[in-house]
Amino acid sequence: MSSFSDFVTVVSGLPRSGTSMMMRMLEAGGIDPVVDGLREANEDNPKGYYEFEPVKALKEDDSWVAGARGQSVKVIYKLVYDLPANVDYRIIFMQRDLEEVLASQETMMRRDGLDPDAIGRDILLQLFQTEVIEFRRWAEAQRNIRIFYADYGRVVSAPEGVAREIAEFLGGPMNTRAMAEVVDPNLYRNRA
Template structure:
């Protein structure tokens, strides 16, 4: 959702179009496949200058020590696990042989490790709650715009938020 907001606001994404829209994400993923190899190959980072790139939390610590501005999306881990399981089921793939509670614990440790990394890095970080994007997109758009130096179309950013796509909400099943 944040990538959709940033692109709608006027920023160019670094994406390769390899993963298009599907039932889980009808607006598309705006991903760049080479980010998956960040641990072993960061030669593509020069292509990212001046653009927005989606990097999953587990790979942030492999960014070279430079100055970055990172919009760090935080989501309830129960929702993350449910979303991942649903996507795997739809694609016919087998997920991890771990319980939801075990996956939540694993994800929590990964987020804690990345938090420590980011605190020690030169990166400027803005943490944004996923739920805040749904509940108050105008406030989030304004905050992100300020963080990134201004000039984004906040109205278009707000319009990019589609609450109907918020399907894996925490709470009773």
């Protein structure tokens, strides 16, 4: 059995798929997050984003990654490819209905004064589907990656069961009750 210090726990998925919620769960369960607090909580993520700015520049500088063993970090799926191959990862990949993801993104874009219709919903939907399939194939073929798929709707409706599954996947003792308690069903605002 491995311990959390043997790998970096990565929370990934599409934008607006529940990655911040999963980071909160892991923190409540006993895994410290790698965050910088630069992006503050707002109406779209009232409990915080749990982001770490250097993730965006992984391709240029991944020197911090090995030091994140035993912790969790949020890495959008497109940037997981840039994580160094000499480190082991346990990825919790958030899956959410793509219509819900798009609805949530559109709401956030409108709040930010952007036009979500500029690209086209059907194009985005197709792009996300293709990219997620490609990512899953790639991730499952990597020797240094183990992946757990967490369905957003199931996390919200059955958080204790999912918390237990995550603890088993990560192979260490976690406070699964505390993990379940941080899930707020009231934040499930964009439903398909």
